[in-house]
Amino acid sequence: MDFDALLSCFGSASCVVTQATGGLISGMLLFLVAAGLSLIFGTLKVTNFMHGSLYMLGAYFAYTLYNLSGNYAIAVVGAALGVGAFALVFERVFMSRVYGSDVLLQLLVCYGFILILDDVVKIVWGAEFLAMGMPETFQHPPVMIAGGVLPVFYLFLIGITLVVAAALGFLITKTRIGKIVRAAAVNPTMTSALGINTALVFGGVFALGGMLAGLAGALAVPVRSLVSGMGFSILIESFIVTVIGGMGSVAGALVGALLIGLVRSFGTIGFPLFTDGLMFLFMTIVLIVRPSGLFGKDR
C-alpha cells in the first residue's frame, strides 16, 4: 500500500489527468468487449467464455491488415468484420449445438477453442510480443490538459467507443431489430412461433458481439502489445464489468467498464500489489449489496 504516492498524485493535476485518461481508454476497450459479452448473455443465455479470444483475433487481424494496406481505417473495419464472421461460424457450427445442455459443456467447447486459437495465433504470428506502433494519422503532438498528457489517438478511441455505445443503445431499445432481439431473449419459442427466424437472431447477436470484441482488439493494437493469450485477462475483467453493471445492460457495461478502468489506473499507484484485488473487492461489494448489478434487472 502506498497511500503517499496516491495522495501526491491526487495533489497534482497532471498526474490525475494522465491516470484518468489512461483509465478511460482501458475502460473504453473493456466496454466494447463487455458489451458484446453482455449482449450475447442477455439474448442467448450462454456465456461466451472465448470472448477474449475474439478480442485477440481482432488485434491480430488489424495488425496484419494494417501492415498490408497501411491504412488504419481499413484495418479496424476489416478486423471487426472478420471477427464477426468468425463468431457467426463458431456460433452456428459449435456453440449452437450445446445451447440446451448444461454449463459444463458450453464452458468446455469455449475452453477448447481458447486453446486452439492461442496456438493458431502462435503458429501464424509467432510466440513473441508484437507491437504495431501508432498509425501515422495519429502521430500528432498530444493535447495537454493541466500539464497532463492526452494523446490524440486516445481522443479518437474514446469518441469512437461513445459512438458505438450510443448506436448500440439505440439499436437495442429503439429499433424493430432491437425489439426482435429482446423478444427472442425473453421467449424464443413464442418469438419463433410468430414467424421470426430465431436461429438467425441468435447468430446475428453472436456475430455482433464478436464484432464488438474484434473492434476492441483492433483499437487496442496501437496502445497495447500483442501476444498469444492476451484475451484472457480482458475476459475476466469484462466479466467483472458485466457483474458490476448488470448482465444484458449496455449502460451498465459502460459505467462498469469506466469504473474498472479508473480503479485499475489509480490502483496501480496506490496499491501496486493489490490492483486486481481492488477490482474484486469492488465486485464483491456490488454482488452483496446489489446481486443483479448496478443497472441489472433481477435475475
Place this chain on the structure above:
Amino acid sequence: MMRTSSIARDALIAAGALLILAVLPLVFPGKAFSDFVIRMSAFAVFATSLNLLVGYGGMVSFGHGLFYGLGAYSFALLMQKAGTSIPMAFLLTVLISAGVAAVVGAICIRLKEIYFSFLTLAFQMLLYSLIIAWTPVTGGDQGLTGGVPRPEFLGIRLDDPHHLYLFCCAVLIASLFIMYHFVQSPFGYTLRMIRDNPRRAGFLGIQVWRVRLLAFVVAGIFGSIGGLLMSLFVSSAYPDFAYWTISGEGVFMILMGGIGVFLGPLAGAVVLLLLADIVTGLTEYFGLVLGIVILFFALGMRKGLLGFLLDLWKNRRAPAGNAVPGKH
C-alpha cells in the same frame, strides 16, 4: 450394519489398490513410471475433488485451480520460510485452504450456474495475480526458488524417490477413500438432491447453502492436497499451478473420464497426462491438440470414457438392471 461392512469392504479395496501401486515399480522399474504415478496422484486428487462440486453438487466451478495453487504455495512456503515439519505443514495447508474455501465459497455459492463458474474463476485469477505481484514472498513469475526442504518424519524420507512415490500413492488412496465415503454418506445424497432439485430440497427443510458451502470447503481441501503433492514432487511452486488452465484441465479430466462415475476423474487424469506426455514429445502446440480432443469429447462423447465403458458393460448384463458400483 450395512455401512460398517461397506466401509470395511472399501477399506480392503483401498488397501489392495495401495498394495498394487506399491508393487508396480518392481514391474516397471524406470523413474519415468514412478514420476508419472506421482503426477497422476496430484491431478487425480485434484480432479476428483472438483467432481464433488461439478458431478455431485452440480456446481460447475471453473476456478478450482485456486486451491491447487493455494495448496502448492502454502505448503512450499511453510516448509521453506517457516521450517515446519511435513505433517504440520500438511495440516496447516489443509486449514488454510478450508478457511479460504469458506470465504470464497460463501461469496460464490449464492450465485447460479455461469455466474458461479465465472466468479470462482475470477477468484483464482486474483490468487494468480497476487502470486505474480508479490515477488518478495512468492518469487513472482519465476516461482519459488531454493527448493522445498523435505525433512524426515516418522521414518519417512520424502527426498528419497521411492518414499515419495509411496507417500503420494498413500495420500491418493486415502483421499479417494475419504471422498468416496463423503459422497456415499447421507450428506452426499443430500448434495445430489440439491443438484437435482434445490427448491424441493429447501422445502424439505435442508439449508441448501450450508450443504453447498460444506461441499465447497471439502472440495477445496482436497484440491489443495493435489497441489501440495505436486509441490512436493517438483520441490517448488510455480504461478502456473494457480493459472486458470489448471481448472480447465480439471474440468476436462472429469468430462473425459466420466462425470457420473466416482473414479472417472482418476481415469481422466491418467488419459490427459498420457496425452500430454505423448503430444508434447511430438509438437510444441499441445493446446491445439488438446483443444481438438476437448471438442471431440464435449460434442461427441459426453459420458466420458469410463461412463461409455460402464454403459457397454451394463448393456451386456441387461436386463438385470442392478446399480453399478460407484455410479450415482
